[in-house]
Amino acid sequence: MSTPGPGVAERLFQVLFAFSPERRRLTLADITRRTGLPHATARRLVHSLLAAGALEREEDGSFVIGLKVWQMGTLAPRSMTLRTAALPYMEDLHAALRQHVQLGILEGHEAVLVERFSAPTALDVVSRVGGRLPLHSSGIGKVLLSRGGPQLFQEIVDRGLKAYTPNTITDPEVLRRDLADVRSRGFSVVREETSRGADSVAVPVFGAGRQVVAALSVVVASGTVNLNSISPALVAAGRGISRRLGDVPGSHS
Structure with missing residues (x-):
């Protein structure tokens, strides 16, 4: 029996965890490279996170962690x-x-x-x-x-x-x-x-x-x-x- 691949939630976290204190701003190419996800998958997940407010897009097209993620973190x-x-x-x-x-x-x-x-x-x-x-x-x-x-x-x-x-x-x-x-x-x-x-x-x-x-x-x-x-x-x-x-x-x- 084959092992199931990562679910949607796990892949969403992969995208979020691609960011770090040293890499606060990432392009889609950066996210694809750091997560190892296919480009199309990374793009789809990024847009889902944008729609939810978990990511925000900068003027230059790069992405940063959204305010909603910070607000959730303060609840820990x-x-x-x-x-x-x-x-x-x-x-x-x-x-x-x-x-x-x-x-x-x-x-x-x-x-x-x-x-x-x-x-x-x-x-x-x-x-x-x-x-x-x-x-x-x-x-x-x-x-x-x-x-x-x-x-x-x-x-x-x-x-x-x-x-x-x-x-x-x-x-x-x-x-x-x-x-x-x-x-x-x-x-x-x-x-x-x-x-x-x-x-x-x-x-x-x-x-x-x-x-x-x-x-x-x-x-x-x-x-x-x-x-x-x-x-x-x-x-x-x-x-x-x-x-x-x-x-x-x-x-x-």
Whole structure:
């Protein structure tokens, strides 16, 4: 018995998932190439998504994700509850520091940014809302990896510790010790490990049951800010968000 091919819904998602933070605008040819769908099929699906408002056509004929998809994304319980709890604290940090303030969650073997505040004069960074960060070399990633357990650590090591800059830790034992330090002091400090010229401090966000549900970070231009001077405000914000999510103060180290 032959295996049935992908259904219409699956193919529609293939088209939507062809878009990414790095490729926000795609032509029909781009979509055909990235999905592997026949041109006629991709064209038909694109027009269906246009009619539903899930895609929008730009003046140059290319396509972007439509507002209706964004509106649906805001309804996701995991993201909505976390963002609602975190936004006031992120706004306060942003107003006080005038730097990038980011919130990320664990998804598979990467961190995904679900919110970010940025000042016009802040360092230009590659990360965007919906974008992904490596667990072994970013501030948010190290916080999440440090609390993810030995299995996640081994999976990350087995996938290979990519060197993004000369400062990236690529030795598993050095990384293991670094993550132990993150757990013991309660925050991560990363200096130019993912991007040259970018440093960050990140703290865990706990939910009910003492589970780490996210990480909160501040990203600055290297050498412009004393990272240790940022950490108390960031730790306080992380604890505030955690309390709003049901964490009990003093119930974790």
